[in-house]
Amino acid sequence: MDGIKGEIIAGKHWNEVIDSAERFIRRHGGKPAFPVTISVNDMAAHYTTNSMLGPPEGLDGEMVFEKGDLVKLDVGVHIKGAIADNALTVEVGGGGNHTEQIHAAEEARDAAIEKMHPGTPWHEVGAAAEQVAKDAGFEPIRNLCGHQLERWDLHAGTSIPSYACGSNNPGFKGSPEIGGIYAIEPFNTTGGSGMVENVPPVDSSNILRVTGDVRIRKALSKGKLKPLGATMARYIEERYSTLPFAERWAYPLLEKPFSPRRTRSRCGGSGMHLSRSSPRSASSRSTPPCVTQTAGMWDSSSTRY
Known part of the structure; x- marks a missing residue:
């Protein structure tokens, strides 16, 4: 750090x-x-x-x-x-x-x-x-x-x-x-209020995660996804499993960025939290029992006060 x-x-x-x-x-x-x-x-x-x-x-x-x-x-x-x-x-x-x-x-x-x-x-x-x-x-x-x-x-x-x-x-x-x-x-x-909330204009996030939608796995197993979709789904599951990931991490598979809307139909986004x-x-955050003495903050969203 x-x-x-x-x-x-x-x-x-x-x-x-x-x-x-x-x-x-x-x-x-x-x-x-x-x-x-x-x-x-x-x-x-x-x-x-x-x-x-x-x-x-x-x-x-x-x-x-x-x-x-x-x-x-x-x-x-x-x-x-x-x-x-x-x-x-x-x-x-x-x-x-x-x-x-x-x-x-x-x-x-x-x-x-x-x-x-x-x-x-x-x-x-x-x-x-x-x-x-x-x-x-x-x-x-x-x-x-x-x-x-x-x-x-x-x-x-x-x-x-x-x-x-x-x-x-x-x-x-x-x-x-x-x-x-x-x-x-x-x-x-x-x-302020001590609370955060989503506020325009940055009210969406490009941080995503697989939420466990079994339809993807069923479609993969039955060969029903188009080649690009199947490649993308396997790429995400193999590399990130249930952890959050960014859209940009999947760009190596594509000639141009894929549609966030299409991706979010299969994955859950974290959101950007913006305050009132x-x-x-x-x-500040740390992870005991292996305590790391750092200051800062966390999660998968953004907050404006």
């Missing part, structure tokens, strides 16, 4: 950093567990490039880093389906305008990790993260959560709050399990 962090400099295009990070992962024997994402300023999470198609409408002029930008970099690596998920937040060019917010995200992550013991209710983990954020003058984002990791499963069912959700919240029952692997992902914002107000966000 430190090497990639050093590439986030003023004047550089977002795509350059995304491409460099994904090449680095492959060069060192891993594979991306999901497309590398970069989210800047009031965009909280989950933007990745579809470089052959260009930036989505509304982002063209925003995709070069400027001094003072608050940048969230989210990187996942897997080896044979075993996943590590890490993120950090950095201010382009330093300057200290966002130092307190970045540190608050890191410290919220660390406070949550300290609570990660078998039997500790998830709401206590979230309360520890929220207390740090609020003590520093920031608001936790409540509808972006941490999650459990399992082989070939980036979001394995258990969600981990970064706020005091209360002991009766049905979405956060249970506690950490011995041997469990979890991504701790506190986000904070300088104000206008402040900026920072977040």
